[in-house]
Amino acid sequence: MTTSSASAPKRGPYAKSKQRRENIVIAAHEVFAEHGYKGGSLQVVADRVGMSQTSLLHYFPSKSALLLAVLNWRDTVTGDGGSRSPEESLASAVIRQARFNETVPGVVELYTVLCAESLTAKHPGRDYFTQRYEGLRRSYSRSFTALAREGRLRSGVDPERAAASLIALWDGIQTQWLMDPDSVDMAQCLQDYLDFLILPE
Amino acid sequence: MTTSSASAPKRGPYAKSKQRRENIVIAAHEVFAEHGYKGGSLQVVADRVGMSQTSLLHYFPSKSALLLAVLNWRDTVTGDGGSRSPEESLASAVIRQARFNETVPGVVELYTVLCAESLTAKHPGRDYFTQRYEGLRRSYSRSFTALAREGRLRSGVDPERAAASLIALWDGIQTQWLMDPDSVDMAQCLQDYLDFLILPE
DNA sequence: GTCTATAGTTAGATAGAC
DNA sequence: GTCTATCTAACTATAGAC
Numbered sequence: 324m325t326t327s328s329a330s331a332p333k334r335g336p337y338a339k340s341k342q343r344r345e346n347i348v349i350a351a352h353e354v355f356a357e358h359g360y361k362g363g364s365l366q367v368v369a370d371r372v373g374m375s376q377t378s379l380l381h382y383f384p385s386k387s388a389l390l391l392a393v394l395n396w397r398d399t400v401t402g403d404g405g406s407r408s409p410e411e412s413l414a415s416a417v418i419r420q421a422r423f424n425e426t427v428p429g430v431v432e433l434y435t436v437l438c439a440e441s442l443t444a445k446h447p448g449r450d451y452f453t454q455r456y457e458g459l460r461r462s463y464s465r466s467f468t469a470l471a472r473e474g475r476l477r478s479g480v481d482p483e484r485a486a487a488s489l490i491a492l493w494d495g496i497q498t499q500w501l502m503d504p505d506s507v508d509m510a511q512c513l514q515d516y517l518d519f520l521i522l523p524e
Numbered sequence: 525m526t527t528s529s530a531s532a533p534k535r536g537p538y539a540k541s542k543q544r545r546e547n548i549v550i551a552a553h554e555v556f557a558e559h560g561y562k563g564g565s566l567q568v569v570a571d572r573v574g575m576s577q578t579s580l581l582h583y584f585p586s587k588s589a590l591l592l593a594v595l596n597w598r599d600t601v602t603g604d605g606g607s608r609s610p611e612e613s614l615a616s617a618v619i620r621q622a623r624f625n626e627t628v629p630g631v632v633e634l635y636t637v638l639c640a641e642s643l644t645a646k647h648p649g650r651d652y653f654t655q656r657y658e659g660l661r662r663s664y665s666r667s668f669t670a671l672a673r674e675g676r677l678r679s680g681v682d683p684e685r686a687a688a689s690l691i692a693l694w695d696g697i698q699t700q701w702l703m704d705p706d707s708v709d710m711a712q713c714l715q716d717y718l719d720f721l722i723l724p725e
Numbered sequence: 726g727t728c729t730a731t732a733g734t735t736a737g738a739t740a741g742a743c
Numbered sequence: 744g745t746c747t748a749t750c751t752a753a754c755t756a757t758a759g760a761c
Contacts, residue, residue, distance in 0.1 A: 340744085359644045361562045364736065377738085378745050386737065432643060439640030442633060442702050443560045453703055460707065484716060487700055487708045488693060495692025501643050502654055506661065507688045515685060519720050541726090565754065578756085579727050587755065 344382050346372050348396045351389050356433035359440050360390055360448065387447035394437070394451050401430065404458060413466045414517040417489070421510040424497070428504075431497050438494070460486045467520070475522045485520055492516055545583050547573050549597045552590050557634035560641050561591055561649065588648035595638070595652050598631065605659060614667045615718040618690070622711040625698070629705075632698050639695070661687045668721070676723045686721055693717055 350371040354363040365386055369376040383389040398404050407416040424431050441448040463486035470476045476485075492513065499507045551572040555564040566587055570577040584590040599605050608617040625632050642649040664687035671677045677686075693714065700708045 343744095357645050359560075359562065359641060361560065362644055365738095366736080374744095375746060376736095377747085380738070381744065384738095436640050436643055439637050439699065440560060442637055442699070443563055444558050456700055456703055456707070480716075484709065484713055487697065488713045488717065491696025491700060491708075491713065492689060492693045493696070494699060495694070495696035496688065498640065498643070498695060499657055499688055499692060502657055506657070507692075508685065512685055512689045512692065515681075516689065544726095566756095567754080575726095576728060577754095578729085581756070582726065585756095 340382075343372075344392075345396075347379060347382055347389070348392050351393050352397065352433060353429060355390065355393060355437060356429045359436050360386075360446070361440065365389070390437075390447050391451065393433070394448060397430065397433065404455070406462075413463070413470070414514075414521055417493075417513055417517065418510050421493070421513050425500075425509065428501065432501055435494070435498055435501060456490070459490050462486075463489055470521060475524065477520055477522060480520055489513075489516065489520075541583075544573075545593075546597075548580060548583055548590070549593050552594050553598065553634060554630060556591065556594060556638060557630045560637050561587075561647070562641065566590070591638075591648050592652065594634070595649060598634065602631065605656070607663075614664070614671070615715075615722055618694075618714055618718065619711050622694070622714050626701075626710065629702065633702055636695070636699055636702060657691070660691050663687075664690055671722060676725065678721055678723060681721055690714075690717065690721075 351368045354368050366376045369379045438452050441452045464482045467482035467485050496509050496512050552569045555569050567577045570580045639653050642653045665683045668683035668686050697710050697713050701710050
């Protein structure tokens with residue numbers, strides 16, 4: 324392999340750099356989940372990944388850029404925001420995801436902590452969460468509307484309010500679960516609610 | 525009125541000091557709501573109340589002590605945690621409180637932001653929120669159990685899960701409302717849920 | 726009770742050697 | 744790409760004059 328052209332960097336260093344970036348994002352994910360964005364420091368992230376704080380800033384130009392990388396990475400890994408397969412029902416997908424979330428408390432904590440923190444002034448994560456909620460509401464609203472067309476939505480239920488309520492219930496129950504895991508059964512609470520909204524086939 | 529004894533301080537200075545403390549707590553309430561606990565600084569609180577940061581620490585020994593004062597003050601003022609009058613139904617009390625909350629976004633924001641922030645490591649508000657959730661769940665659970673005795677709880681509904689779910693829905697819908705007030709109707713979402721759980725008289 | 730001064734820490738970000 | 748050194752800024756908290 325000869326030296327590469329300007330538009331095609333060498334494979335070796337490139338792959339290593341990519342790995343470095345991912346390690347940083349994973350460490351930052353942990354730190355932001357444990358301490359929040361304002362409470363988490365670049366120094367602690369750098370320590371976990373085994374480099375200096377200034378070296379870390381070679382990969383991400385600023386703390387806020389690192390936060391956005393963490394949020395986008397979370398979506399990629401968990402498959403969040405993607406559409407479910409047509410064969411799986413809405414209820415099944417929700418419960419399956421809820422059960423999975425019980426196995427990754429750190430991911431749930433990151434989401435819960437940063438979402439609320441993003442409500443504060445000039446928070447770099449604000450746009451991310453605003454758009455996420457808009458997208459989720461639209462997605463669930465469509466699903467409920469489709470169920471209504473099949474006559475499987477309880478009469479009187481408004482699809483848009485049901486979408487917002489389902490997301491709200493999910494978020495809220497995760498907060499209580501993080502505060503005290505034994506106090507609530509996340510999946511069962513969601514199942515109860517969906518059993519009410521959606522009529523059996 | 526003569527000068528007071530040692531156990532009964534003079535009214536003048538005492539009342540003034542009490543007023544000072546309340547002004548500080550109100551200012552801190554605003555600052556913590558806008559920036560969170562970690563993001564809010566004593567200097568900004570002091571500026572708002574018109575005194576130096578060190579003078580502020582004369583009234584509250586530490587930042588965490590100020591936070592607890594803010595949280596307890598919120599309960600006192602909003603009447604939160606108190607029991608409702610026996611004549612008023614659970615649903616009526618919830619909807620009334622939800623409608624009231626729409627008029628005080630700062631109070632809702634303080635609660636939402638600090639609750640999630642308290643999930644992070646060594647947060648001074650953690651115990652407050654843990655106990656608050658326990659108390660709320662017990663209170664609503666009792667109400668649902670009472671309704672069940674009257675045959676007014678939908679069959680199959682578990683009072684404890686319903687209590688946790690009601691709180692979760694309420695918390696979650698407040699988050700979405702803070703993120704975008706026009707996106708959701710808080711009171712209507714709660715009304716929908718309670719109409720499902722509770723059968724008409 | 727209020728202030729100035731400051732200790733003591735930590736933070737994010739930049740400059741430049743290697 | 745990685746580091747040391749440094750900058751600038753902000754924070755909580757304490758000491759002590761008035």
